């Protein structure tokens with residue numbers, strides 16, 4: 001029998017019971033649930049990652065909805081337990097949902113929400129931060145200063161890579177990949193080559209227009225190119241940033257063979273999911289190519305790094321913080337709560353998950369809709385008109 005885990009309760013008399021497996025930032029998300037009559041129970045256990053058994057215990061015998069985390073294994077066992085407890089709604093507090101067996105949720109008639117859009121710029125900014133930190137060896141230099149090794153300016157001290165006029169490669173030019181590309185184009189006048197299953201017309205139009213602007217200023221224009229394979233990107237780009245979803249087509253997308261195609265002094269950034277990169281092959285490549293650099297926010301075996309990665313000076317590593325801005329994390333919590341609240345209230349699905357701004361305005365009623373349900377079609381859920389306003 002799993003021990004009783006500590007919870008914090010809001011609106012104790014609420015007719016619907018919604019569990020959050022972790023405390024989340026802000027209060028708007030709690031109001032989104034209590035305002036529609038939910039009792040909200042927040043697990044306050046200090047344990048970083050709850051087990052399936054922990055969550056089954058928290059769900060108990062009556063639970064209408066759950067907000068969970070990307071570190072949790074949401075599959076047949078948990079959706080079966082939620083279904084058995086009378087539940088209908090689940091949401092990840094994340095846009096990525098590779099930790100969720102969506103088919104299992106659908107089989108149990110449970111909606112699966114995610115939180116797109118609210119973390120796009122925050123994540124892209126962290127990827128840009130990792131790009132600069134890796135390209136200009138900031139962490140190595142910081143360590144050097146703190147160790148008291150600085151004896152004065154030298155022509156060759158921590159020489160890194162210039163970004164201006166170089167080529168930035170994007171693999172996965174969706175919301176975040178496109179936002180990152182724009183930052184690198186606007187900020188450093190980089191040329192773009194991207195690979196995605198779909199054409200990114202927004203990115204292409206932006207780079208073309210910005211190139212025309214630069215020409216009007218008497219400056220060299222920037223260019224874009226859509227690659228027909230990841231290999232094209234890896235061979236041509238000086239900086240490559242990974243922003244695809246993690247699925248069977250992107251697992252180990254960067255492997256030993258593709259690393260060998262990259263320029264010896266390239267910078268590789270990963271703020272998508274760790275398993276997109278074969279991390280063992282990456283460690284070997286970093287050891288053999290000291291001028292090759294990486295900036296990593298995610299890891300194949302989170303929270304652990306593959307052996308040797310943490311010892312390498314040409315690797316910048318941070319603990320999955322790409323979406324960690326106050327506005328974004330509070331917004332993720334709000335969207336996740338609204339996904340659950342809307343499903344429990346029988347509201348339709350929002351028609352455009354790429355425009356979630358209306359759900360984040362604290363001064364106006366949120367739409368009476370679920371911001372983003374990834375199995376809405378499979379569950380036959382109605383899609384709203386995008387106009388119905390009501391305070392969730």
Ligand SMILES: NC(=O)C1=CN([C@@H]2O[C@H](COP(=O)(O)OP(=O)(O)OC[C@H]3O[C@@H](n4cnc5c(N)ncnc54)[C@H](O)[C@@H]3O)[C@@H](O)[C@H]2O)C=CC1
Nearest residue numbers: 096123172173174175176196197244245249271272322323
């Ligand atoms: N490190 C962090 O804290 C964060 C990580 N993420 C990760 O970033 C991912 C992307 O997020 P968004 O840009 O909002 O999603 P998105 O759905 O807008 O973009 C993902 C892109 O990947 C592309 N893609 C899918 N399979 C591909 C393949 N085999 N090769 C190339 N491209 C492929 C899709 O066509 C799409 O354009 C999320 O799924 C999540 O895993 C997202 C937010 C924060």
Ligand SMILES: O=C(O)C(=O)CO
Nearest residue numbers: 093094095096322323
């Ligand atoms: O939203 C996601 O997919 C994350 O990784 C959260 O930062």
